[in-house]
Amino acid sequence: MTSVGTGYDLSNSVFSPDGRNFQVEYASKAVENGSTTVGLKCKDGVVFGVEKIIANKLLVPGKNRKIQTIDRHIGCCYSGLIPDGKHLVNRGREEATNFRNTYGKPIPVSAMSERLSQYVQAYTLYNSVRPFGISTIFGGVLKTENGGDNKPELFMLDPNGSCWGYKGIATGKGRQTAKAELEKLITSETFDFSTLSAKQAVEEVARIIYLAHEDNKDKDFELELSWCSLSETNGFHKYVPEEVYNEAVENAKSAVGLADSDESGEEDMEVDAQ
């Protein structure tokens, strides 16, 4: 942070002499401390997982959901400033409505990525605004009968407005561990996307979130899992059902050596959520 105090970090729309926009970089700091968020593609869909740190014992288990739906076929989660994320999701919903009204079919995920990244990028241009303090992972699958191609798509959008497509991606506090795990998974010789089922992907995401939580062990957390898959949810973005959820959590716990421990929050959550 050599440039702190130089004045170039006070505003958007002003570059520092070495060509950096510090406000945007600071926004990324907000993300780095956010809760771990993972997205993973599978053969016919995408899966999302969020590590939800329990900031307060008074919070109701299973409520205060973090994963959201942008359109019927697009799921979204983010780490960083939660209200910023809510706002971006609202914008996404407007874009989805707009696209539907204009073209008579649901918006392709790639088109959504273009529109959201343009929106986020615009918040890096003016000194009257601040950038979004979130990294957003979103994706889904649009069925051919709705004008899509049955191919799952997954993106991550950063505070500077750049948006890339991924096979699997993570952001937030535990991103290093999570990304390393994803890389390990995807580059292994036995791995093949064309055979990875949504259920398997859910297991992997759950495991990775639990693993990434190891560095942050002193805090309790709830796991949130959602998916959007042709075979499992008919192309709709939905929370994973109780049985799948419980199984994934059990396996994740045993994978990180937590099996049947005293972390009962997750079961409570699902019981409550029904």
Next chain:
Amino acid sequence: MSPQHGSQPIQHQFNPYSDNGGTLLGIAGEDFAILASDTRQSVDYSINTRLSHKIKVISPPVTKEMKLESTDIVGTKNSVLFGTNGFSADGDALTKAFEENWKWYVHDQNSNVETGFEFLNENNEEKESFMSMQSAARNVQHLLYGKRFFPYYVHTILAGLDEEGKGCVYSFDPVGSYEREQCRVGGAGASLIMPFLDNQVNFKNQYIPGTNSTERRKIEYLSLDECLKLVKDAFTSVTERHITVGDGLEIFIIDKNGVRSEYHALKKD
């Protein structure tokens, strides 16, 4: 100009109104008031439904204590009985608009909130909590006249108790001209029932026997039973003679105990 002249195309215009028939009747007694209507809704020669509600009881919450005294209570003595007859879509919209105003009036009056300054009320006067009939009537005038150039096509009648606890009926024309009356009939059966009520409630054309039609019969309040008899007779009769009236009769009675309702079947033909 005839269409052949061709300079002006003929305009097919959308008619935003329809006549949904039915009759509405209000009578004020000394310490009670009645508002009654048939429950048929029709258009042209078709009966849309045999059970529609043209009268809304707009009431503060009915307490358990009131229910204890009489189980069939549907409103308090502070209620406004709100009836509309004519174009039902406008009737429903007007009712909704008034209900909204009535609720905001209650909220703005802060009526049900204990202030902690009740001790200042030395004479222990009952605080005016709810919209009086006088205020309700004036408010309805504003609603109706507000659409003077695209009127609510309805005949409106309100019934309730005035600030002295006496029965009152207010009646309105479609653009908000209104009057407090002893009784009024609106809608399809108005021309059939109104003269009957003039005679039976206001004793029009009744003279004291033996005075050779020089001394009018003195006006006096009718009892509730007498009024209910009149209402039922009026509706059974108008059902016979008017095609848009029938199916069912809904009567609301308001007095110091609150509002209760009665239903009687009418001929469905």
Next chain:
Amino acid sequence: MNHDPYSWGRPSDAMYGQYNNAIANAPNTLEHHSSGSNFNENTTRPIVTGTSVIAIKYKTGVVIAADNLASYGSLLRFQGIERLHKVGKTTVVGISGDVSDMQHLLTILDQLEMENNYDNDEYSDNVDELQPSYIFEYLANLMYHRRSKMNPLWNALIVSGVDSKTGKPFLEYVNLLGVKYASPSIATGFGSHLAIPLLRKLADSEEEAAELTLEQAKKGIKDSMKVLFYRDTRSSKNYSLAVIDKDTGIAYDNNVDVEDMSWKFAKDITGYGTQRV
């Protein structure tokens, strides 16, 4: 810079004479680019239309039907147009009248359904899913609002379904004027003349409808659709039939045909056409 081309200015009068606003109805003010015509261009009549929708309540639900035809005047223009639409989990909306207005309503209903789903997924217990009564209230307000702008949606709608919380059957009507009503049996258009007498024979009150079985209700609707096909020239043999039941949900068949017809009476009808008595 002001990017509105109208603010860019025009050649000065001194050089070219006054600008002729009569050309192509060019607007002469910057505020309102008025259409040049004083006629309102709102709907004054329906163009492509769907005929009757009919429905009746029974013990545990509602049966509703409408044919699959869209007419252009007396021309049978489009076949296979569905006029019964599922909204939410327990509601079917039947729409008669102008088909383009119907399609407009469908985009609105689709949006309504989606916005409801944002915060109501099936795994959370604070679900407040769309009930037939919500959808009806929304549509009734919309129809009255549009008629009050003198720009009506030229339709009559029947909203049918069951309340998923109470299990109570729901059936209500609203039309282009915003006139609404509830009844044990409801029909739009010709159906109100031809089907309602048959349906009221089955159930003339809520009490009677609460005794009606699904089979009785279905037969009543099927018979009514037959009568409508006999007598309504703008109807088709092929129709859709939906049953909304509190226990079994929505059963929807979009390919039903009128059955057991007898046209024997036709030969006895005299007095018009090319027939010589």
